[in-house]
Amino acid sequence: MEKKENELVDFVVTARKYKTTLTTKYKNRKVWQKPFIGDVISHLPGTIVKLEVQPGQEVKAGDLLLIHQAMKMYNRVVAPVNGTVAELNVTEGEQIPKDHLMVKIEPK
Amino acid sequence: MTDLSKNIQALREKKAVVEMGGGEKAIEKQIAMGKLTARDRILSLLDKNSFHEYDLFVKHDGRDFGMDKKDLPGDGVVTGTGTIFGAPVCIYAQDFTVAGGSLGLQHARKITKIMDHALKMKCPIIGINDSGGARIQEGVGALAGYGEIFYRNTIASGVIPQISLILGPCAGGAVYSPALTDFVFVVENISKMFITGPNVIKTVLGEDISMEDLGGARVHAETTGNAHFYALSEQECFEQVKRLITFIPWNNEHRAKSFEPKEPCTNLNIENVVPVDPKQPYDVRDVIRCIADDSDFLEIQEMWAANIVIGFGRMGGETVGFVANQPMVLAGVLDCDSADKAARFIRFCDSFNIPIITLEDMPGYLPGVDQEHAGVIRHGAKVLYAYSEATVPKITVILRKAYGGGYIAMNSRHLGADFMFAWPTAEIAVMGPEGAANIIFRKEIMEAEDQDAMRQEKVKEYIEKFANPYVAASRGFIDSVIEPKETRALLLHALKLSVLKEEYRPAKKHGLPPF
Numbered sequence: 042m043e044k045k046e047n048e049l050v051d052f053v054v055t056a057r058k059y060k061t062t063l064t065t066k067y068k069n070r071k072v073w074q075k076p077f078i079g080d081v082i083s084h085l086p087g088t089i090v091k092l093e094v095q096p097g098q099e100v101k102a103g104d105l106l107l108i109h110q111a112m113k114m115y116n117r118v119v120a121p122v123n124g125t126v127a128e129l130n131v132t133e134g135e136q137i138p139k140d141h142l143m144v145k146i147e148p149k
Numbered sequence: 150m151t152d153l154s155k156n157i158q159a160l161r162e163k164k165a166v167v168e169m170g171g172g173e174k175a176i177e178k179q180i181a182m183g184k185l186t187a188r189d190r191i192l193s194l195l196d197k198n199s200f201h202e203y204d205l206f207v208k209h210d211g212r213d214f215g216m217d218k219k220d221l222p223g224d225g226v227v228t229g230t231g232t233i234f235g236a237p238v239c240i241y242a243q244d245f246t247v248a249g250g251s252l253g254l255q256h257a258r259k260i261t262k263i264m265d266h267a268l269k270m271k272c273p274i275i276g277i278n279d280s281g282g283a284r285i286q287e288g289v290g291a292l293a294g295y296g297e298i299f300y301r302n303t304i305a306s307g308v309i310p311q312i313s314l315i316l317g318p319c320a321g322g323a324v325y326s327p328a329l330t331d332f333v334f335v336v337e338n339i340s341k342m343f344i345t346g347p348n349v350i351k352t353v354l355g356e357d358i359s360m361e362d363l364g365g366a367r368v369h370a371e372t373t374g375n376a377h378f379y380a381l382s383e384q385e386c387f388e389q390v391k392r393l394i395t396f397i398p399w400n401n402e403h404r405a406k407s408f409e410p411k412e413p414c415t416n417l418n419i420e421n422v423v424p425v426d427p428k429q430p431y432d433v434r435d436v437i438r439c440i441a442d443d444s445d446f447l448e449i450q451e452m453w454a455a456n457i458v459i460g461f462g463r464m465g466g467e468t469v470g471f472v473a474n475q476p477m478v479l480a481g482v483l484d485c486d487s488a489d490k491a492a493r494f495i496r497f498c499d500s501f502n503i504p505i506i507t508l509e510d511m512p513g514y515l516p517g518v519d520q521e522h523a524g525v526i527r528h529g530a531k532v533l534y535a536y537s538e539a540t541v542p543k544i545t546v547i548l549r550k551a552y553g554g555g556y557i558a559m560n561s562r563h564l565g566a567d568f569m570f571a572w573p574t575a576e577i578a579v580m581g582p583e584g585a586a587n588i589i590f591r592k593e594i595m596e597a598e599d600q601d602a603m604r605q606e607k608v609k610e611y612i613e614k615f616a617n618p619y620v621a622a623s624r625g626f627i628d629s630v631i632e633p634k635e636t637r638a639l640l641l642h643a644l645k646l647s648v649l650k651e652e653y654r655p656a657k658k659h660g661l662p663p664f
Contacts, residue, residue, distance in 0.1 A: 049430065052480050054512040055552070055584035059480035061430045064455060066372065066486070067479060073518035086355045112353060138355060 078122055079146035086138045087111030089131045094144070098126045106144050107131065124148040167205050167222040171246030179246050184317060184339060185383055187227045187242035190277050193387045194240070195231035202229040203263060210254040211287035221247050224256040225280075228263040230270075233394045236406070239267035242277035245317050249281035252323065256284070257294025264301040271400035273310040275390070278327060279317030295322045302329035307500040309400045312390060315340035315366075315376070316383060328375065331497055332393060332449070335366035335376040336386045342369055367452075374453040374486060396447055396461040396468045397501060404502050405468035411443040419633045423510075425574055427549045427616075430480070433458055433473040436508055436548065440637040442466065449494065454486035456515075459494040464506070465641050470498035473508035474559070476549075483555055484515035485528040492531035492662075499539035504644055507560040510548040512581055514555065529558065530663040536564045538660060542647035546636060547571040547618065547627065553580050562626045567650065568643040569627040570636070571618035577627070578620075582611040 047062035090108040094100060100120040109116045128145035131137060168188065170176065176186055185193065191200055209221045225247035230239050241260050243250040260276070267274035283291035305311060306329065313327035314334045318341045327333045327342070335342070343364035350356050350363070362368065370379035378393070380386035398405045419439040423431055438444040441462035448460040456479040459472055472491050474481035483491075498505050514525060536543065536558070544567060545560045556577055560566045571577065579585060587594070590607040597603035614620075618630045631639055 054480055054482060054516065055580045056587055057428065057512065057581035057583045059428050059430070059476070059512060061476060061480040062478055064478060067515075070517070070519045073522075086353075 077145075079124055079127070079148050080142055081106060081118060081121065081144040081146065083109060083111075083137050083139060083141045083143055085109075085111035087116075087136070089133055089135045089137060089143070090115060092129070092131070092133050094126050094129070096126050096129045100124065100126060100146065109137075109143070118143065120144075120146055122146055122148045164205060170222055170244045171248070175246035182339070183383075184245070184279070186246065187244035187277065187279070190242050190314075190316065190383065190387075191227060191229070191231070191240055193384065194275065194390060195233060195238070196235065199231040200229055200240075201231065202227060203266075204228055204259045207255050207259055209256070209284075209287075210290055211284060213288075214286040216286045219248070221253075223247065224253060224259065225250050226252075226256045226259050228259045230263075230266070233391055236394055236399060237270065237272040238275055238394070239263045239270070239272060240275045240277070243280040243317075245279045245281075248284065250279050250317065251281050251284035252291050252294055253284040253287040254290035254294045257291070257298055260294075261297045261301055264298070264305065267309055268301070268305050271309060271402065273312060273394065273397070273399060274305065275312045275314070276326065276330070277314045277316055278319040278323065280323060281318060282321050282323055292322070295325070298326050299329060302326055306331075307401060307496075310397050310501065312393070314386060314390065315342055315369075316386070317341070320344075320346055320364075332377045333369070333375060334378045334380065334386050334390060335369050336380050336383055337366045339383065340366040340369070340376075342375065370450075371452040374450060374490060376453075377449050379452060392447060393461075396463075397503075398468075401500055401502070408442070408463055408466045410463075410466040411445075413439055413441060413444045413637065415439055415444040419636065423548055423572075423574065423633070427510075427574075427576060430476045432477050433475050433481070433508060433510065433548075437462060437471050437473060440464070440640060441469075441471075446471070450490050454484070454490045456481055456484065457487035457491050459491060461503070464637075464644055467644065468503050469644070470494060470503045470505045471508065472505060472560075474511035476510050479515060481511040481550075482513060482515040483511060483529055483532065483558060484520055485523045485525050488525070488528040488530075488532045488558075492535040495532070495535035495539055496662075499535070499541050502541060504542035504544065504647065505536075505539065505560070506640060507543070507545040507566075508548055509545060509551050509556075509559040511552070511555045511559065512550050513552050527663045529554070532558045533564060534660070534662045536560045536566075538654075538662070539565075540650075540652040540654065542567055542644060542650050544568040544640060544643050544647075545570065546631075546640070547575040547577060549574050549576060550581070551575060551577045553578075565652075567647055568639075570629055570631050570639060571622070571627045572633055572636075573618065573630055575618035575621075575627075575630070576616040577618055578615045582608050582616050585615070586611045 049060045051058045052061045088110045090110045092107050093105045101123050104120045106118050109118050124146040127147040131143045207224050209224045225244050228241040241263050311330035312332045313330045341360045369376035378389045415438045422435045437446050446462045456475050458475045562569050586607040594603045621627050
């Protein structure tokens with residue numbers, strides 16, 4: 042089995058270091074990063090059907106930013122916070138992948 | 150020719166036609182893919198001359214879209230009864246050579262009939278899956294067929310053992326039958342299991358992935374945990390199924406078959422297997438080999454969540470289930486996957502009258518945001534639930550570490566363990582000494598001139614005081630501190646004493662395990 046080829050590493054559980062091997066799944070786990078409150082990220086790949094804001098525009102939480110077509114649905118993407126549109130990284134008709142930063146809002 | 154022999158001749162001819170399934174060409178194709186035909190698979194699994202086929206002459210239902218002009222021998226599935234090492238089983242195998250093994254209503258009805266039969270006769274049911282999915286031409290009839298199978302899988306759950314072999318594609322809704330069964334077998338390059346296939350994923354998400362990478366045998370054995378046994382060939386898979394059958398009972402009212410008791414045959418010395426230093430790893434399966442009859446251990450889900458080891462062995466000739474933390478992998482921590490793996494196995498053992506032996510050596514739960522956010526609370530709770538709920542004999546041996554929540558979870562006295570043994574190397578405490586000293590002596594350590602030296606001293610103090618089995622023993626939380634060499638004899642003793650164990654629970658419709 043692969044375990045045999047795996048090297049022993051130090052692995053800390055409640056302040057004590059153990060010698061052990063790691064699993065592929067553990068090594069491949071996603072390291073968490075604090076999300077920025079004003080980032081509007083695509084959760085699915087799709088097409089930007091309509092843009093409703095311009096860079097620099099002030100928005101309120103809940104305001105419609107754009108329509109994102111994905112999974113055969115027109116999804117309304119709204120502002121997560123009150124603030125200003127600092128970045129607009131998409132254009133109408135553009136196809137975007139998953140996890141794409143579509144809009145960045147500078148919170149007020 | 151007499152009339153009777155004419156009739157017999159006609160029957161034989163009819164049978165011969167249907168038994169050819171999709172015909173020579175289709176069979177050649179099947180074999181070229183490295184697969185056996187449905188009938189050959191059944192014959193390879195069952196005892197010689199024991200197979201009796203049912204419903205050979207069933208005709209398919211759907212008559213639309215030109216299906217009325219087609220002849221689908223046996224409607225694409227072979228069903229029947231037979232024995233494995235003398236144990237009765239009901240069995241079905243989808244025939245990929247007939248319309249791609251696609252499932253129509255009559256195909257499903259043949260399956261549900263043999264499932265009903267298994268439930269009535271109280272014997273295991275084995276399903277061999279090799280199908281392109283629902284027969285689209287039959288529309289909702291095919292969906293009804295799936296639903297009727299899933300319903301029976303659920304009703305039969307915990308009554309008769311259910312075994313699924315994935316020997317070909319098994320996609321879309323079809324995957325839920327194997328998922329509802331107790332043991333799923335996969336074979337490299339042959340098994341493909343997924344809900345949505347590569348094409349849909351590519352269209353919708355733009356993710357380009359092969360069938361093998363998405364839902365091949367290895368993926369399910371290693372990453373998803375959907376498979377319990379992984380083999381490199383169909384023949385190896387059949388051997389695994391047969392071996393499993395020897396360890397499990399026919400149904401929930403019986404015990405597994407007894408074998409001649411045998412002493413362990415390993416060269417390993419149990420005293421040398423486990424390092425005294427709790428930080429050093431070892432393979433806990435070596436401990437199992439030191440105590441199980443003939444050192445024989447059938448591991449389940451070997452490649453997935455390897456930080457916990459589960460499987461069957463025998464003690465004094467009787468089947469037992471082993472659950473053991475594996476210090477070799479991730480230090481043996483509990484996490485979402487290992488909790489899930491252990492809990493389901495414990496519940497299988499409990500349903501089928503198999504005593505559970507727990508070998509404990511674990512530092513706690515896997516720390517990490519991904520774990521917390523993946524719901525390790527809910528998943529971890531499954532282990533507590535499964536152990537507490539189980540009424541089969543439950544025996545624990547604490548080899549080294551038993552810290553905190555992990556100590557409670559791993560079949561502690563507090564969850565109803567019948568026998569609690571601990572080796573002298575056991576450390577039963579709220580957490581590891583370093584962590585505990587940092588908290589208890591925080592002030593002393595902060596105020597000391599040489600903080601590291603003070604910390605070391607306090608860790609040592611804690612180890613002397615708490616990192617042993619005697620504090621727990623002084624409360625009666627463990628029954629006896631034993632020498633490693635006594636382990637097998639005491640386990641045999643405990644099992645003998647619990648043969649007549651009875652334990653009752655309040656009447657209820659069913660519990661609500663956190664799954």
